[in-house]
Amino acid sequence: MTESVGEGERGRQGECLCVTLSPCHLVAFEKMNSINILGVRIDNVTYDDALARVEGFLREPGLHQIATVNPEFVVLAQTNAEFRRVLNAGALNVPDGVGLLWAARRLKTPLRERVAGQELVDRISALAAERGARVFLLGAREGIAERAAEELKKKYLRLEIGDCYAGSPAREEEEEIVARINASRARILFVAYGPPKQEMWIARVAARLKEVAVALGVGGTFDTLAGIVPRAPQWMRDAGFEWTYRLLREPRRIKRQMTIPYFMWLVVAKTLERENRECARKPRKE
Numbered sequence: 001m002t003e004s005v006g007e008g009e010r011g012r013q014g015e016c017l018c019v020t021l022s023p024c025h026l027v028a029f030e031k032m033n034s035i036n037i038l039g040v041r042i043d044n045v046t047y048d049d050a051l052a053r054v055e056g057f058l059r060e061p062g063l064h065q066i067a068t069v070n071p072e073f074v075v076l077a078q079t080n081a082e083f084r085r086v087l088n089a090g091a092l093n094v095p096d097g098v099g100l101l102w103a104a105r106r107l108k109t110p111l112r113e114r115v116a117g118q119e120l121v122d123r124i125s126a127l128a129a130e131r132g133a134r135v136f137l138l139g140a141r142e143g144i145a146e147r148a149a150e151e152l153k154k155k156y157l158r159l160e161i162g163d164c165y166a167g168s169p170a171r172e173e174e175e176e177i178v179a180r181i182n183a184s185r186a187r188i189l190f191v192a193y194g195p196p197k198q199e200m201w202i203a204r205v206a207a208r209l210k211e212v213a214v215a216l217g218v219g220g221t222f223d224t225l226a227g228i229v230p231r232a233p234q235w236m237r238d239a240g241f242e243w244t245y246r247l248l249r250e251p252r253r254i255k256r257q258m259t260i261p262y263f264m265w266l267v268v269a270k271t272l273e274r275e276n277r278e279c280a281r282k283p284r285k286e
Contacts, residue, residue, distance in 0.1 A: 037100060054066070063214075068218070074100075075266070086203045129156035135186055135190065136162045140222040148225035162184030163186070186211060
């Protein structure tokens with residue numbers, strides 16, 4: 001382990017911790033092998049580890065929130081304390097983005113593998129089909145979730161889709177959306193409202209979702225599944241240049257992509273600060 005995430009958010013190794021996500025909702029989780037990047041907990045897991053955790057969550061009571069943390073999440077969390085708290089209280093934070101792997105190496109706490117959100121959605125869907133766990137797709141533009149569900153069902157014939165709904169993260173829509181999800185009896189919920197709205201929304205309604213065991217914010221994954229936005233070629237994904245591909249296809253994303261150099265600057269500043277502290281602690285030679 002590296003630096004602690006914060007008082008009350010993490011405990012001694014092996015403890016089961018309870019963290020408040022909302023005034024009426026407590027979530028328990030076991031401390032995992034995790035690192036801290038700029039105040040955000042990142043769980044050092046592989047795809048296999050993450051899938052094993054999801055399978056365990058499906059057998060346990062309560063809702064387990066998963067976040068696919070990338071540099072944009074970490075940058076947002078620097079100025080949004082509530083978002084940071086929600087992330088650090090989650091059941092699982094997977095490292096999505098080569099920027100996090102670079103930062104972890106720079107901070108001398110390397111991560112084992114990038115766990116990309118889109119790939120994780122695909123693998124969770126495969127697991128849901130095997131286990132008979134119903135899936136609810138929430139968010140994106142009107143009709144996109146339905147098209148994404150159709151593509152998933154083509155790939156995984158036994159996959160049960162509880163329902164699809166666009167909706168919005170607005171508080172006035174919460175009761176209707178919660179009722180829809182509960183009526184579907186879905187065990188897995190994918191939410192495509194984009195960060196930080198999707199993570200905050202899940203945390204806010206978690207106590208009211210009666211059947212959901214796993215909830216995951218998925219950003220633009222439905223658009224990709226539906227064929228609206230093509231994914232980068234595999235070689236670009238493997239090389240860590242998927243963000244470049246998306247920027248070339250969608251130049252309007254440049255403002256969001258500028259968070260990457262800013263994130264890198266924050267990490268470098270953090271490492272220099274640590275190195276200066278270490279030098280200051282070293283005894284001076286006479």
